[in-house]
Amino acid sequence: MKRILPLPVYxxxxxxxxxxxxxxxxxxxxxxxxxxxxxxxxxxAPDYLGNTIPDYSHAGxxxxxxxxxxxxxxxxxxxxxxxxxxxxxxAIDNVSALPPDGDGFRGAVLLxxxxxxxxxxxxxxxxGVVLRGEGSGDxxxxxxxxxxxxMIEKKRNYLNSTFLITxxxxxxxxxxxxxxxxxxxxxxxxxxxxxxxxxxxxFNVGDTVIVRGKINKEYLFALGIxxxxxxxxxxxxxxxxxxxxxxIRGDEIQVDAPVTCPIEAKWxxxxxxxxxxxxxxxxxxxxxxxxxxxxxxxxxxxxxxxNRPNYIGAEYYADEGHYGTLIRMNNVRxxxxxxxxxxxFGKSLVLLxxxxxxxxxxxxxxxxxxxxxxxxxxxxYNISGQLCLVQRCTSDKGRHSFVLxxxxxxxxxxxxxxxxxxxxxxxxxxxxxxxxxxxDNVKASIAFRYAxxxxxxxxxxxxxxxxxxxxxxxxxxxxxxxxxxxxxxxxVNVFNAAFLDYSFDNGHIESWDEHVxxxxxxxxxxxxxxxxxxxxxxxx
Numbered sequence: 001m002k003r004i005l006p007l008p009v010y011x012x013x014x015x016x017x018x019x020x021x022x023x024x025x026x027x028x029x030x031x032x033x034x035x036x037x038x039x040x041x042x043x044x045a046p047d048y049l050g051n052t053i054p055d056y057s058h059a060g061x062x063x064x065x066x067x068x069x070x071x072x073x074x075x076x077x078x079x080x081x082x083x084x085x086x087x088x089x090x091a092i093d094n095v096s097a098l099p100p101d102g103d104g105f106r107g108a109v110l111l112x113x114x115x116x117x118x119x120x121x122x123x124x125x126x127x128g129v130v131l132r133g134e135g136s137g138d139x140x141x142x143x144x145x146x147x148x149x150x151m152i153e154k155k156r157n158y159l160n161s162t163f164l165i166t167x168x169x170x171x172x173x174x175x176x177x178x179x180x181x182x183x184x185x186x187x188x189x190x191x192x193x194x195x196x197x198x199x200x201x202x203f204n205v206g207d208t209v210i211v212r213g214k215i216n217k218e219y220l221f222a223l224g225i226x227x228x229x230x231x232x233x234x235x236x237x238x239x240x241x242x243x244x245x246x247x248i249r250g251d252e253i254q255v256d257a258p259v260t261c262p263i264e265a266k267w268x269x270x271x272x273x274x275x276x277x278x279x280x281x282x283x284x285x286x287x288x289x290x291x292x293x294x295x296x297x298x299x300x301x302x303x304x305x306x307n308r309p310n311y312i313g314a315e316y317y318a319d320e321g322h323y324g325t326l327i328r329m330n331n332v333r334x335x336x337x338x339x340x341x342x343x344x345f346g347k348s349l350v351l352l353x354x355x356x357x358x359x360x361x362x363x364x365x366x367x368x369x370x371x372x373x374x375x376x377x378x379x380x381y382n383i384s385g386q387l388c389l390v391q392r393c394t395s396d397k398g399r400h401s402f403v404l405x406x407x408x409x410x411x412x413x414x415x416x417x418x419x420x421x422x423x424x425x426x427x428x429x430x431x432x433x434x435x436x437x438x439x440d441n442v443k444a445s446i447a448f449r450y451a452x453x454x455x456x457x458x459x460x461x462x463x464x465x466x467x468x469x470x471x472x473x474x475x476x477x478x479x480x481x482x483x484x485x486x487x488x489x490x491x492v493n494v495f496n497a498a499f500l501d502y503s504f505d506n507g508h509i510e511s512w513d514e515h516v517x518x519x520x521x522x523x524x525x526x527x528x529x530x531x532x533x534x535x536x537x538x539x540x
Contacts, residue, residue, distance in 0.1 A: 004314070008371075020282060020389050021484060022143060025167070025262070028517040029486075029511060029514060029515070029516050029517055030487050030516060030517050031486075031510050031511060031516050032055050032111065032510065033045045033052070033053055033483075033485075033510070034044060034123045034485070034533055036081050040191055041082060041528040042518075042524060042525065042528055044191065045046055046189070046191075049262070049402060049482075050187070050189035050192075051187065051189040051190040051191060051198065051262060051481070052190065052191035053191060053236070053464060053483070054190060054258040054259075054260050054411075054412055054436065055191070055257070055258055055412075055525050055529065056411075056412040056414050056436075056438045056440075056521065056522050056525055057522060057525035057526040057529050057530070058256065058257040058387055058412060058460060059253075059358075059359040059388055059389040059411075059412045059413060059414040059438075059522070060070045060107045060358065060359075060360045060386045060387070060388070060538065061256075061334055061335070061336050061358055061359065061388035061389075062334055062358060062531075063256070063358055063387070064389070064526055064530070064531075064534070064538075065355070065526050065529075065530040065534025065535070065537055066534075066537060066538075067537040067538070068284070068336050068338060068360060068362075069103070069282075071107060071108045071128075071130045071132075071284075072101075072107055072108065073106065073107065073108045073109070073110035074091060074094075074095045074098060074106070074107030074109070074130065075091035075092075075094055075095050075107070075108075075110070076109075076110045076157045077091050077109065077110065077111050077112065077116075078112050078114070078352060079112065079114030079115055079116055080116075082117065083118065083119040083120075083139075083146075083275075084116040084117055084118060085118040085119055085120045085121070085122065085504070086120075088109065088111065088116065088118075088122055089120075089122055089123070091109045091270050092109050092123070092129060092131065092510055093124065095107045095108070095109055095129050096124070096125070096126035096129050100127060100128045101128075102251075103282070104127055104128050104281060104282040105128040105130075105282055106127070106128035106129050106286055107128070107129070107130070108129075108130040108131070108132045109129070109130070109131050109132065109142075110132050110133075110134075110357060111131070111132065111133045111134070111141045111288070112134060112141070113133070113134040113135065113139065113141055114141065114142070115142050115144060116141070116142065116143050116144065117144045117146055117148060118144065118145055118164065119146045119148070121162070121163060121164050121165065121166060122164065122165050122166070122177075123147075123165075123166045123167075123168070124165075124167045124168075124279065124280075124283055124316070125167075125168055125169070125170060126280060127169075127280040127281050127282055127283065128282045128283070128319060129283055130253065130283065130284045130285070130286065131165065131176055131284070131285045131286075131288070132285075132286050132287055132288070133197055133286070133287040133288035133289075134288045134496075135287055135289075135339075136288055136289060136339050136340055136341040136364075136365070136530045137288060137289065137341070138289075139362060140287065140288070141277075141287065141288050141289065142288075142289045142290075142291060142292065142385075143162045143164065143165075143276070143288060143289070143290050143291065144291050145290065145291065145293060145322070145323040145345075146293050147292075147293045147294070147295075147321060147322045147323070148169060151322055151323075152195075157372070159320050159322075159323075159324035159346040159347045159371055159376070159377060160324055160347065160376065161324070162322075162323045162324050162325065163323075163324070163325045163326075163327070163328035163351070164165075164290055164323055164325070164326050164327070164345075165285055165290075165326065165327045165328070166327075166328045166329075166330075166336065167280075167283050167285070167327070167328070167329045167330075167332055168280075168328070168329070168330045168332070169243040169278060169279040169280035169330070169331030169332055169355070170280075170331060171210075171278035171279075171331065171353045171409070171538055172278060172279055172330075172331035173210075173242075173275045173276065173277050173278065173279065173355070174275060174276050174278070175210055175273050175274070175275045175332075176273060176274045176275060176276065177273065177274055179202055179203075179274040180271045180273040180499070181197040181198050181199055181200070181202075181203075181271060181272055181273075182193050182197065182198045182269060182270070182271050183197055183263060183269060183270035183271060183272065183419065184196045184197060184251075185265075186197055186264065186265040186266070186416060187262060187263070187264055187265070188213075188259060188262060188263040188264075188270065189262050190258070190259065190260055190261055190262050190435075190462050191258050191259075192259055193246075193254055193255055193256070193257065193258050193259075193356070194247075194252055194253065194254040194255070195211075195252070195253065195263070195270075196251050196252045196253075197251055197252075197253055197271075197272055198251070199251060199529045200248050200250065200251045200252070200253055203245055203248060203253060203272075203274070204245065204248070205245050205247060205248060205272055206244065206245060207242055207244070208242075208243070208247045208274065208275055209243055209245060209255070209272050209273060209274055209275065210240050210243070210272070210275055211241040211243050211255060211259060211263075211270065211272050212238050212239070212240050212241075212270055212271050212272070212273065213238060213239040213241075213259065213261060213262075213264075213268075213270045214236060214237075214238045214267070214268030214269055214270060214271075215236070215237050215238065215239070215267050215268050215433075215522060216235060216236050216237075216267055216268045217234075217235055217236075218267065219264075219267035219268070219332070219479075220433075222477075222478065222479045223458055223477040223478065223479060223480060224256065224450065224477050224478050225395075225456050225457065225458065226386075226456050226501075227452075227455070227456045236268060236323075237408060237433070238268075238408070239259075239408055239410050239433075239435065240257055240408075240412050241255075241257075241260075241261075241386070241499075242357050242386055243255035243256055243257060243501055244256045245333075249263075249279070253272060254467045256323070257387065257412065258412070259408070259410075260410060260411045260412055260435045260436025260441050261435040261436070261461070261462045261480075277333070278331070279331045279332055279333050279355065279357075280321045280331065280332055280333075281332065281333050281334040281335070282334055282335070283329075283335045284335055284336040284338070284376070285327055285336075285337050285340060286335065286336070286337070286338045286340065287338075287339045287340075288339075288340050288341075289340070289341045289342070289343070289345055290326040290340070290341070290342050290343070290345065290349075291329075291343045292322050292323040292326075292343070292345045292346070292370065293322055293323075293344075293345040294317065294319040294321075294322045294344050295319040295321065295322075296317060296319070297357065298317065298318050298319035298321075299315045299316065299318055300315065300316065300318035300372055300373075301313055301314060301315045301316070302318075302372060302373070302374065303349065303373045303374075303424055311421055311488070313436060316373070317344075317368075317370045317476055318370070318371060318372045318373075319370055319371075320346055320371050320372065320377075322344070322345075322346065322370065323345050323346070324345060324348065324371075325345060325346035325347045325348040325349075325350075325351050326340070326342045326345050326348070326349050327340070327348075327349065327350045327351070327355065328348075328350075328351045329350070329351070329352050329353065329356050329359065329385075330353035330355045330356060331353075331355035331356070332355070332356050332357075332359065332393045333356070333357040333358050333359075334357075334358045334359075335356070335358075335359050336359065336360045336361070336362070337350050337359075337360075337361045337362075337364060337487045338360070338361070338363055338364070339362075339364070339536075340361045340364045340401075341364065341365040341366070342364075342365070342366045342367070342369075343367055343368050343379075344368055344369065344370045345366075345370070346368060346369060346370055346371030346377055346378070347371070347377060347379055347382075348379050348380055348381070348382045349364055349366045349380050349381060349395075350364070350381055351379075351382045351384075351405075352382065352384060352385045352388055353382045353384050353385060353406075354384045354385055354406050354409070355385065355482075356384075356385030356386075356388065357385055357386055357387050357388075358387050358388075358539075359385065359387075359388045360388075360389045360390075360391070361381060361388070361389070361390045361391070361393060362389075362390070362391045362392055362393065362538075362539070363391075363392050363393070364381075364393045364394075365393070365394050366380045366381075366394070366395045366396065366398060366401075367396045367397070368391075368396070368397065369397055369398060373397075373399060373424045373425075375464055377399060377401065378396040378397070378398045378399035378401075378424065378425070379398075379399070379400045379403045379405055379417070379430070380392055380395040380401045380402070381395065381401065381402050381403065381418070382400075382403050382404075382405045383404050383405065383406075383409065384404065384405050384406025384409055384431075385406075385409070385413075386410050386411055386412070386413060386436070387411070387412060387413070388408065388413045388414070389413075389414045389416065389522075389538075390402065390414070390415045390416070390418060391414075391417055391459075391539070392416070392417050392418065392539070393415075393417040393418045393419075394418065394420070394421070395418075395419075395421070395444075395463070396420075396421045396422050397421075397423075397424065398420055398423065398424065399423075399424045399425030400425050400426065400427055400428060400430050401418075401420040401423065401425075401444055401527050402415045402418055402420065402427035402439070402444060402446075403429075404427060404429040404430060404434045404437055404460070405425055405429050405430050405431055406431055406434070407431040407432040407433060407434070408431075408432065408433050408434070409429070409431070409434045409435070409437075410435055410436050411434075411435060411436020411437055411438075412436045413436060413437050413438070414436075414437075414438045414439065414440060414522050415427070415437075415438070415439050415440065415442050416438075416440045416441060416442075416520065416523075417440070417441050417442075417520070418441075418442045418443070418444070418524050419442070419443040419444065420442075420443065420444035420445070420470075423444060423445055423449050424495075425445075425495045426438070426444075426445040426446060426447040426471070426473075426493055426495045426496075427442065427444040427445065427446045427447075427461050427497070428446060428447040428448065428449070428459055428460060429448065429460030429463060430459055431457070431459070432457040432458065432459075433457065433461060433507075434459065434460050434461075434463070434531035435460075435461055435462040435463065436462065436463070437460060437463040437464070438463070438464045438466060438522060439463075439464070439466065439468050439522065440466045440467065440468075440520050440522045441466065441467050441468065441519065441520055442465075442468045442470075443450075443468070443469045443470055444468070444470050444471075445470045445471040445472065445493070445494075445495065446465060446468055446470065446471075446472050446473075447459065447460075447472065447473040447493050447495075448460040448461070448463050448465075448473065448474050448482040448507065449475045449493065449500065450475055450477070450501050450504055451496070451499040451500075451501075452499050452500075452501050453499045457516070458477055458480075459460065460482065461476075461477060461481070462480055462481060462482070463482050463483070464483045464485070464521070465483065465484040465485065465487050466481075466485050466486060466516075466520070466521040466522075467485070467486040467487075467515045467516060467519060467520070467521075468484075468486075468487055468488070468489075469487075469489055470488075470489045471489050471491075471492055471493065471494065472484060472487055472489050472490075472491055472493075472510055473489055473491060473492065473493040474487075474491065474507040475499075475504045475505070475506065475507060476504065476506065476507040476508070478503055481507055481508055482507035482508070483507055483508045483509075483510075484507060484508070484509045484510070484512070484517050485510050485511060485521075486510075486511045486514065486515040486516035487509065487511075487512055487513070488513050488514075488515065489513075491506070491509075502511045523535050523540055526538075
């Protein structure tokens with residue numbers, strides 16, 4: 001006679017069989033280098049030299065986790081027929097002359113909804129001034145950048161030197177050489193926030209300093225850079241980290257954000273030096289659409305390197321006698337660009353120069369750039385400063401859509417939840433020896449690679465991909481590293497093929513074709529450092 005078990009027993013047996021399957025399928029996929037500790041906060045496994053994945057959460061306005069402000073309007077401008085630039089500039093100058101409030105704001109210039117033709121660029125050069133429209137859509141505030149006869153004559157030169165809106169603090173920072181103190185440890189690892197100096201007695205908590213990592217030609221050659229004669233006229237370089245002292249213990253100094261590349265005595269060592277800061281702050285551009293004038297009769301079907309097209313495609317608008325960049329910032333700390341859209345400019349929606357720090361660019365859109373799809377064009381979101389955050393931005397038909405463009409840019413710099421479509425080139429660190437970049441949940445073709453170009457150079461070292469999607473290339477030099485965690489896509493770069501060199505090893509690639517936890521490294525680091533409210537403050 002067949003024995004029949006009670007129904008509850010069958011339920012228990014079924015659960016015992018099913019539960020391990022469900023648990024295995026639902027288990028978080030953490031990396032070997034970044035994972036939660038007992039308290040839920042991330043922990044970071046060092047490599048054999050002590051290098052760790054840095055804390056990127058200090059990138060962004062006011063050092064990350066701070067809601068962008070709404071600044072009251074002090075001047076209001078209405079659309080007019082003809083050139084509106086003088087009227088808008090007068091309004092900017094009027095607000096610039098007002099005294100700042102307790103938070104450093106003078107006020108906003110509000111451009112009411114409508115169409116504004118501009119025959120000359122606009123400039124903000126004082127702290128606390130915001131240029132605001134009433135929307136970046138088709139029925140919002142539209143700034144139409146009219147070309148000039150000089151632009152039409154000189155063409156491409158103007159793509160690199162014309163900016164419709166410039167925010168520039170002028171003097172920037174100036175180091176105080178007499179305060180310099182050598183770093184005395186032989187090796188400061190990537191990710192470190194503290195180090196010993198020869199004497200800390202002249203420094204105080206709150207001092208603004210440059211932490212300088214020096215490098216020499218031998219360092220470049222150890223990275224595997226070829227054609228060494230290209231570097232015969234220069235012996236030294238440096239990574240300059242713009243930091244604030246947060247603690248002093250004897251001759252050990254701690255700063256607010258990590259170094260993102262090791263500082264090594266054998267390649268030149270390092271130092272710390274005070275600086276005076278003349279940059280402007282609390283400035284922004286928001287809720288505006290910029291549209292560039294262009295000649296619709298100028299067409300091309302070339303795509304690829306300048307004068308060396310990789311392939312021939314459909315015709316597109318290729319005029320270059322018009323504006324290149326919508327917004328340029330330099331010598332600015334604590335600024336922002338939000339809800340801005342761009343049409344037909346040839347170079348960048350936003351260019352953040354080397355003098356910027358703590359900038360947020362968010363919820364912006366670039367479509368239909370107009371230029372040849374060749375070298376030096378279509379660098380849509382272009383960072384050369386440090387501690388900058390570009391989040392929730394899109395680029396269509398860009399070349400280097402999410403790009404770091406300045407040699408020896410140090411970071412941390414973050415691209416978060418950004419998307420490139422109809423791409424004509426890879427998003428990447430695009431100049432020599434850029435460190436400290438995080439591409440976090442970016443959908444684009446992305447490359448950290450060696451380029452046998454002129455000069456030959458590493459386009460990015462000590463940089464990180466986290467849960468990105470698209471074609472990618474993650475190479476490593478012999479004495480450094482690049483990382484790709486949770487990357488979905490083929491490891492191949494179809495752009496700038498003439499410059500590629502596949503003789504180098506892969507970087508640290510982990511969990512290929514399967515995303516990892518946490519979803520966003522930047523957001524989790526921000527939560528660990530400042531709490532969940534900081535994540536909500538920036539729109540998550």
